[in-house]
Amino acid sequence: xEGASSHSFASSPSHSDDCLQDFIYQPIAIMTHQYPALTTxxxxxxxxxxxxxxxxxxxxxxxDESTGSMAKRLNPIGVENTEENxxxxxxxxxTADERIxxxxxxxxxxxxxxxxxTDDGTPFVxxxxxxxxxxxxxxxxGVVPLAGTNGETTTQGLDGLSERCAQYKKDGADFAKWRCxxxxxxxxxxxxxxxxxxxxxxxxxxxxxxxxIVPIVEPEILPDGDHDLKRCQYVTEKVLAxxxxxxxxxxxxxxxxxxxxxxxxxxxxxxxxxxxGEIGMATVTALRRTxxxxxxxxxxxxxxxxxxxxxxxxxxxxxxxxxxxWALTFSYGRAxxxxxxxxxxxxxxxxxxxxxxxxxxxxANGLAAQxxxxxxxxxxxxxxxxxxxxxxx
Amino acid sequence: MTHQYPALSPxxxxxxxxxxxxxxxxxxxxxxxDESTGTMGKRLQKINVENTEENxxxxxxxxxxxxxSIxxxxxxxxxxxxxxxxxSNTSVPFPxxxxxxxxxxxxxxxxGTAGLNGTDDETTTQGLDGLSERCAQYKKDGCDFAKWRCxxxxxxxxxxxxxxxxxxxxxxxxxxxxxxxxLVPIVEPEILPDGDHDLQRCQYVTEKVLAxxxxxxxxxxxxxxxxxxxxxxxxxxxxxxxxxxxxxxAMATVSALRRTxxxxxxxxxxxxxxxxxxxxxxxxxxxxxxxxxxxWKLTFSYGRAxxxxxxxxxxxxxxxxxxxxxxxxxxxKINGLASKGEYKPTGQADQAAMKSLxxxxxxx
Numbered sequence: 001x002e003g004a005s006s007h008s009f010a011s012s013p014s015h016s017d018d019c020l021q022d023f024i025y026q027p028i029a030i031m032t033h034q035y036p037a038l039t040t041x042x043x044x045x046x047x048x049x050x051x052x053x054x055x056x057x058x059x060x061x062x063x064d065e066s067t068g069s070m071a072k073r074l075n076p077i078g079v080e081n082t083e084e085n086x087x088x089x090x091x092x093x094x095t096a097d098e099r100i101x102x103x104x105x106x107x108x109x110x111x112x113x114x115x116x117x118t119d120d121g122t123p124f125v126x127x128x129x130x131x132x133x134x135x136x137x138x139x140x141x142g143v144v145p146l147a148g149t150n151g152e153t154t155t156q157g158l159d160g161l162s163e164r165c166a167q168y169k170k171d172g173a174d175f176a177k178w179r180c181x182x183x184x185x186x187x188x189x190x191x192x193x194x195x196x197x198x199x200x201x202x203x204x205x206x207x208x209x210x211x212x213i214v215p216i217v218e219p220e221i222l223p224d225g226d227h228d229l230k231r232c233q234y235v236t237e238k239v240l241a242x243x244x245x246x247x248x249x250x251x252x253x254x255x256x257x258x259x260x261x262x263x264x265x266x267x268x269x270x271x272x273x274x275x276x277g278e279i280g281m282a283t284v285t286a287l288r289r290t291x292x293x294x295x296x297x298x299x300x301x302x303x304x305x306x307x308x309x310x311x312x313x314x315x316x317x318x319x320x321x322x323x324x325x326w327a328l329t330f331s332y333g334r335a336x337x338x339x340x341x342x343x344x345x346x347x348x349x350x351x352x353x354x355x356x357x358x359x360x361x362x363x364a365n366g367l368a369a370q371x372x373x374x375x376x377x378x379x380x381x382x383x384x385x386x387x388x389x390x391x392x393x
Numbered sequence: 394m395t396h397q398y399p400a401l402s403p404x405x406x407x408x409x410x411x412x413x414x415x416x417x418x419x420x421x422x423x424x425x426x427d428e429s430t431g432t433m434g435k436r437l438q439k440i441n442v443e444n445t446e447e448n449x450x451x452x453x454x455x456x457x458x459x460x461x462s463i464x465x466x467x468x469x470x471x472x473x474x475x476x477x478x479x480x481s482n483t484s485v486p487f488p489x490x491x492x493x494x495x496x497x498x499x500x501x502x503x504x505g506t507a508g509l510n511g512t513d514d515e516t517t518t519q520g521l522d523g524l525s526e527r528c529a530q531y532k533k534d535g536c537d538f539a540k541w542r543c544x545x546x547x548x549x550x551x552x553x554x555x556x557x558x559x560x561x562x563x564x565x566x567x568x569x570x571x572x573x574x575x576l577v578p579i580v581e582p583e584i585l586p587d588g589d590h591d592l593q594r595c596q597y598v599t600e601k602v603l604a605x606x607x608x609x610x611x612x613x614x615x616x617x618x619x620x621x622x623x624x625x626x627x628x629x630x631x632x633x634x635x636x637x638x639x640x641x642x643a644m645a646t647v648s649a650l651r652r653t654x655x656x657x658x659x660x661x662x663x664x665x666x667x668x669x670x671x672x673x674x675x676x677x678x679x680x681x682x683x684x685x686x687x688x689w690k691l692t693f694s695y696g697r698a699x700x701x702x703x704x705x706x707x708x709x710x711x712x713x714x715x716x717x718x719x720x721x722x723x724x725x726k727i728n729g730l731a732s733k734g735e736y737k738p739t740g741q742a743d744q745a746a747m748k749s750l751x752x753x754x755x756x757x
Contacts, residue, residue: 034597043757234397241611248604254652255757285657289617293688294651325656325688 037251038209046256047296049174049214053134053258054297057366058105059330060216062301063090063337064138064177066110073337079346087116092344092351093337094118094127096359103366106134108177108216108331114168125172136175136216137168139204143181152193154200155180161204165211175214177260177331178204183222184235184267198242202250209256216299216331218260219243223303225267229274233264233282240290254294260331261287263300263313280316284324297327302335307361308375310335311368318371329369336361400614401572409619410659412537412577416497416621417660420729421468422693423579425664426453426700427501427540429473436700442709450479455707456700457487459718461494466729469497471540471579471694477531488535499538499579500531502567506544515556517563518543524567528574538577540623540694541567546585547598547630561605565613572619579662579694581623582606586666588630592637596627596645603653617657623694624650626663626676643679644755647687660690665698670724671738673698674731681734692732699724 038046053060065073070089071081079085090113107128114137117123125135141157155178165176180197182189197219205215219239221232240261247254264282266274274282287298300317302310310332317328330336336358344354367373401409416423428436433452434444442448453476470491477500480486488498504520518541528539543560545552564580571578582602584595603624610617627645629637637645650661663680665673673695680691693699702724707717730736 034594040757047757231397238611241608245604245608248601248653253757288657288688289655290611291656292652292654293656293686294648323656323688325651325686 037206038253038256042209042212043253043256045212046209046214046253049134050256050258050296053106053136053175053214054299054327054329055105056327057370058103059332059365059369060106060108060136060299061093061104061336061362062108062177062331062333063093063113064108064110064136065333066138066142067112073334073341074346077341077345079344083112085346086112089341089344090116090124091118092355093340093358094124096355096362098131099359100362101131101133103362103369104131104133105329106136106175108136108138108175109173110138114171114173129172134175135173136177136214137173138178139164139168139176139208140178146193146196149190149193150185150187152183152188152190153181154193154196158200158203158207161207162211165208165213169212173213175216175258176204176208177216177218179218179220179260181220181222182235182239184225184227184231189221189235189239194239194242195246198239198246201243202246202252205247205252205257206250209253214256214258215252216258216260217243217247218301220260220301220303221262223262223265223268226269226271227267228270228272229264229266229278229282232262232266233286236262236264236286237289240286244290244292254292255296257295259291259295259298259326260301261298262303263305263317265303265305265313268304276312276316279313280318280320281322283313283317284320284322284328287326288322288324291326293325295326297329299329299331302330302332305335307335307338307364311361311364311373312375314365315368315371315373315375318369327369330365332361332365336365400569401616401619405572405575406616406619408575409572409577409616412497413619413621413659416469416499416538416577417662417690417692418468419690420733421464421466422695422728422732423469423471423499423662424456424467424699424725425471425540425694425696426456426476427471427473427499428696429501429505430475433473436697436704437709440704440708446475446479448709449475451709452704452707453479453487454481455714455717456703456721457481457490458483459722463722463725464495466725467496468692469499469538471499471501471538472536473501477534477536486535492535497538498536499540500536500576501541502527502531502539502571503541509556509559512553512556513548513550515546515551515553516544517556517559521563521566521570524570525574528571528576532575536576538579538621539567539571540579540581542581542583542623544583544585545598545602547588547590547594552584552598552602557602557605561602561609564606565609565615568610568615568620569613572616577619577621578615579621579623580606580610581664583623583664583666584625586625586628586631589632589634590630591633591635592627592629592641592645595625595629596649599625599627599649600652603649607653607655617655618659620658622654622658622661622689623664624661625666626668626680628666628668628676631667639675639679640683642676643683644685646676646680647683647685647691650689651685651687654689656688658689660692662692662694665693665695668698670698670701674724674727674736675738677728678731678734678736681732690732693728695724695728699728
């Protein structure tokens with residue numbers, strides 16, 4: 001705020017250690033007066049968009065793989081990473097029939113895809129919107145290193161973001177997504193990584209809302225490492241607490257946001273294996289301690305989980321017997337598309353069966369988002385009993 | 394911050410969570426009977442009673458020796474230090490008297506406000522020195538929860554960033570120390586109702602203050618399931634020219650809490666501030682009827698709003714004891730109903746009419 005310097009309060013770290021205490025006193029100007037960031041109408045619109053995306057039984061198809069990421073998906077199935085192949089692949093997802101209307105509330109696009117069309121010339125955006133599904137757009141520009149840290153990053157993309165959002169809104173997008181990345185190791189995440197990523201997420205969210213776009217806030221903590229479930233829960237709680245403080249500081253309207261976090265899981269190389277009940281309990285506990293009830297929905301990323309794992313875990317989250325004041329659903333990329341990609345392998349004759357694979361996973365996750373998914377092999381009652389034993393104090 | 398050094402064992406956490414849930418069990422709230430000696434002086438002066446230790450004891454005895462059915466509406470009582478070591482007319486120690494009714498005993502542990510230099514008369518709260526040892530002793534002497542009050546105010550330039558950060562931090566320290574000693578900390582960041590600001594301004598400031606408080610609690614590794622929050626309701630300032638209905642107060646209050654208080658917090662026990670007994674009950678009732686998802690208990694921690702009629706009926710005379718006790722029990726019952734949204738004062742509109750009042754005041 002201009003002219004507020006007489007009451008601004010800044011503290012510089014007194015020594016170079018990583019103590020979080022040094023970052024508690026942020027330079028914040030007078031905060032006694034509100035300068036409303038949004039009008040009532042703007043807030044209403046944002047909240048309604050968010051609610052539509054996470055309506056009961058619905059989640060998000062994350063189809064926003066960048067060109068580089070698409071290479072990693074297409075190479076294993078022997079398909080060349082061309083613009084046309086990327087278009088053909090997204091087409092077989094987006095032309096799924098009306099069965100996905102009741103389980104997909106939003107699709108996240110990559111910039112290139114937003115301006116592509118079907119074989120008969122229908123813009124993808126129109127195709128999706130006509131199904132009653134909300135169109136979203138990935139707006140970050142990837143990670144960049146934080147110098148002086150142990151390989152940690154922040155995410156760039158703020159420059160000209162407001163103008164880009166305004167254009168995306170005109171072009172049919174009603175929500176956006178921005179991914180920050182943190183990792184667990186002996187020395188990470190550092191206080192800087194937590195604070196910087198929380199801050200950049202809040203700037204992004206604030207700018208989106210100014211342009212009528214619901215920001216999905218994604219502070220992903222990678223599953224790499226041998227840490228156990230408790231460690232992931234602890235770190236997730238610290239990261240999310242920082243995120244919501246930053247969102248408050250940046251005057252972000254929480255009802256008009258969604259959160260896209262990792263589930264709380266052990267690291268990939270952790271020798272201890274945990275059941276879905278434990279994952280559900282640890283995840284819900286972490287969220288209950290940090291995510292204000294005003295947040296409309298939590299849409300989990302699937303990270304490195306298999307399709308079935310991601311559905312089972314989402315189901316366990318939804319059947320966890322604690323009060324969960326937000327929608328708890330999916331925003332899956334690989335966990336919705338792996339089988340579809342495998343079925344397609346780039347062949348036109350395989351398109352129908354590939355689309356069917358996608359529809360199957362979408363329906364499974366739609367049920368999981370309501371705690372109604374019955375995977376063959378998990379007894380419902382057996383899973384329930386895990387909760388009592390593993391209540392995560 | 395990557396490794397956890399668990400502040401509490403699972404057993405300690407379980408004990409704290411259980412205590413907190415007992416205090417805010419359905420239909421129950423807190424009697425704040427922790428007025429300091431000076432504050433009791435103000436209460437007694439109004440009814441022309443001398444502020445002696447015996448008079449303070451007699452009045453608290455009046456409250457604590459009501460019928461055990463009071464425990465249907467009162468889950469916890471906050472004591473002042475002096476009172477914790479006083480006895481009833483029948484020589485029963487007050488903590489025992491209260492506990493035997495199934496009510497949890499709490500203790501005020503702060504040592505009052507202290508000035509923040511360089512601010513516009515803002516304050517922090519002192520009392521951290523030796524707090525751990527004091528908490529351990531209070532636990533031995535029958536307490537299971539504690540209370541610490543911080544104070545902020547709204548004005549042209551307040552609350553300042555320092556005031557918010559400092560009070561949030563001291564609440565974080567206090568809460569952490571309490572939990573180490575088996576006491577559930579009630580966290581009270583009171584924003585005074587003094588001033589002419591409107592409802593929206595109070596809501597905005599309350600959201601900023603509570604966001605800072607919960608960040609501090611996270612930084613201090615406080616176990617939220619073993620805490621309670623004692624905030625102000627969101628109201629306009631006392632000298633605000635615009636008047637607001639209970640539904641507007643309720644909507645603003647619940648919105649602010651939904652934006653800041655994690656669902657893990659088991660209960661929110663409002664202070665009554667300067668509200669009258671009836672106002673405090675109507676507002677609490679409206680808060681509980683607000684058609685938004687409210688994942689915590691929303692109840693009372695009232696001092697004046699539970700005791701005003703009792704004091705006025707008592708006037709320091711033994712022959713008025715029953716009338717005073719009846720007045721207290723009546724308010725307790727009413728607030729117990731209000732904490733479930735079931736208080737039906739005569740003359741209130743029907744359900745449908747009430748609903749439309751909330752819709753009209755929905756707060757984006």
